[in-house]
Amino acid sequence: MPLAEKILAELRRVVGDENVLVTPEDLIPYSFDGTAALQQMPGCVVFARTTEQVASILRLANDTKTPIVTRGSGTGLSGGSLPSPDCLVLCTVKMDKILELDRANLTMLVEPGVTTLQIADAAAAAGLFYPPDPGSMKISTIGGNVAENSGGLRGLKYGVTRNYVMGMEVVLPGGEVLWTGNKCVKDVAGYSLKDLFIGSEGTLGVITKVLLRLIPKPQAKKTMVASFAQMDRAAEAVSAIIAAQIIPCTLEFLDRMTIHCVEAYAKIGLPLDCEALLLMETDGHPAAVAEEAAQMEKICRDIGCLELRVAKDEAEATKLASARRAAFSALARVSPTTILEDATVPRSELAKMIRLVEAVAKKYNLKIGTFGHMGDGNLHPTFLTDERNKEEMHRVEEAFKEIFDEAIRLGGTITGEHGVGLAKKSFLPKFAGNAQMRVMRELRRALDPRAILNPGKMFD
Ligand SMILES: Cc1cc2nc3c(=O)[nH]c(=O)nc-3n(C[C@H](O)[C@H](O)[C@H](O)COP(=O)(O)OP(=O)(O)OC[C@H]3O[C@@H](n4cnc5c(N)ncnc54)[C@H](O)[C@@H]3O)c2cc1C
Numbered sequence: 078m079p080l081a082e083k084i085l086a087e088l089r090r091v092v093g094d095e096n097v098l099v100t101p102e103d104l105i106p107y108s109f110d111g112t113a114a115l116q117q118m119p120g121c122v123v124f125a126r127t128t129e130q131v132a133s134i135l136r137l138a139n140d141t142k143t144p145i146v147t148r149g150s151g152t153g154l155s156g157g158s159l160p161s162p163d164c165l166v167l168c169t170v171k172m173d174k175i176l177e178l179d180r181a182n183l184t185m186l187v188e189p190g191v192t193t194l195q196i197a198d199a200a201a202a203a204g205l206f207y208p209p210d211p212g213s214m215k216i217s218t219i220g221g222n223v224a225e226n227s228g229g230l231r232g233l234k235y236g237v238t239r240n241y242v243m244g245m246e247v248v249l250p251g252g253e254v255l256w257t258g259n260k261c262v263k264d265v266a267g268y269s270l271k272d273l274f275i276g277s278e279g280t281l282g283v284i285t286k287v288l289l290r291l292i293p294k295p296q297a298k299k300t301m302v303a304s305f306a307q308m309d310r311a312a313e314a315v316s317a318i319i320a321a322q323i324i325p326c327t328l329e330f331l332d333r334m335t336i337h338c339v340e341a342y343a344k345i346g347l348p349l350d351c352e353a354l355l356l357m358e359t360d361g362h363p364a365a366v367a368e369e370a371a372q373m374e375k376i377c378r379d380i381g382c383l384e385l386r387v388a389k390d391e392a393e394a395t396k397l398a399s400a401r402r403a404a405f406s407a408l409a410r411v412s413p414t415t416i417l418e419d420a421t422v423p424r425s426e427l428a429k430m431i432r433l434v435e436a437v438a439k440k441y442n443l444k445i446g447t448f449g450h451m452g453d454g455n456l457h458p459t460f461l462t463d464e465r466n467k468e469e470m471h472r473v474e475e476a477f478k479e480i481f482d483e484a485i486r487l488g489g490t491i492t493g494e495h496g497v498g499l500a501k502k503s504f505l506p507k508f509a510g511n512a513q514m515r516v517m518r519e520l521r522r523a524l525d526p527r528a529i530l531n532p533g534k535m536f537d
Pocket residue numbers: 110111146147148149150151152153154156157158169189210211212213216217218219220221222223224225226227228229230278279280282283284285405406494495531
């Protein structure tokens with residue numbers, strides 16, 4: 078149902094007619110995000126271009142108690158930007174300017190709709206490096222990355238989005254604009270509010286500017302792929318690499334199902350006669366890279382890898398890395414519905430978790446491909462299913478419950494990077510416990526007393 082005409086008229090006044098969508102045909106693309114089996118029509122979609130417009134929209138939503146769901150590119154995998162019924166979707170993709178690149182302080186100031194790739198490219202053009210690289214980086218926005226505290230393939234060595242946010246501008250529900258953080262390397266004045274907004278999934282405020290930390294570009298990089306006859310062997314290689322005190326920038330794995338789907342999709346020439354592939358990248362000073370690559374190669378061979386391929390040049394490195402980057406898209410071709418999760422455990426528990434995922438797939442007779450950030454203990458068990466098959470979807474739900482229960486039991490978490498949103502809301506209380514849930518609820522109430530921001534997400 079469209080929003081009240083009075084509210085729509087005010088929105089049109091603030092952002093112009095062309096930036097307010099109301100017809101069902103226009104709204105459908107905004108009725109879902111990257112999460113499978115979730116769809117809900119919004120009341121309208123509004124594109125803002127400035128902080129002042131965002132503030133006016135939030136003031137209006139607050140005064141009229143209109144639910145508001147902030148949206149970047151809608152690639153989220155936990156239903157974070159899924160509209161609530163008849164809500165106002167506030168889309169930030171037109172706030173897409175890189176405002177400043179400060180070479181003296183190694184920072185970049187951007188609007189929230191700039192894509193992750195644009196940031197990485199702009200940093201690279203200045204001879205600098207912005208490491209967070211979610212698989213969706215070609216289209217995901219920095220606003221979405223910050224709101225989800227997104228990770229990527231380089232998380233093991235370089236950390237996640239949080240490690241590169243120095244400050245931000247946020248609009249609060251009543252329309253007040255707040256700046257938190259700055260270009261100082263050190264700053265302990267007051268609570269670190271920026272850290273509260275990172276990973277807040279659009280529930281505490283709307284991020285309208287982000288000040289990012291850049292680092293020097295690594296001078297060299299080496300990429301290699303090793304195949305293993307058993308998944309345990311690949312996990313053993315990861316443990317041995319870390320135990321040797323090597324922290325590669327990438328340590329990713331693909332299981333048999335994922336390898337076959339990727340090869341059918343991207344025709345990279347991957348070895349098919351194996352149970353697991355490890356993608357390894359080390360970067361930094363050329364001498365250190367050469368030494369670490371040689372050590373990693375030796376570790377893999379000593380553990381008995383079947384085959385090890387070292388990229389000869391940048392083109393081959395990109396091709397090998399694309400095996401991992403294509404994993405989700407390749408699996409998504411196999412069945413009508415792809416449900417991807419991101420249970421995460423301490424690295425030492427990874428082999429147990431992988432075995433459990435395999436056992437659960439057998440127990441519930443489900444098709445599953447698993448890949449992920451092995452060095453981070455971050456798994457992406459991906460169920461290949463069909464949401465029209467209610468009985469199978471029930472088995473998928475039961476399988477996920479077992480996976481999340483085991484992740485918690487092993488000292489892990491229900492989500493390593495995709496967020497809670499709607500998809501994992503029911504698992505949060507068990508993971509977080511009463512005290513954390515109470516504090517989170519009180520914080521949310523303090524910042525958004527009228528409960529207009531992303532209602533029903535993360536927790537009620
Ligand atoms: C193929 C594929 C690969 C992916 N790979 C990864 C990966 O490697 N690592 C990873 O972490 N994630 C990954 N994701 C998930 C997703 O891309 C990330 O969560 C990403 O950060 C979402 O960005 P977005 O712009 O699409 O945000 P959206 O999906 O539009 O929104 C995500 C959340 O952020 C909130 N939000 C968005 N903008 C703002 C803002 N300006 N202010 C306040 N809140 C805001 C929304 O309300 C919502 O809760 C992947 C997704 C896909 C489809």
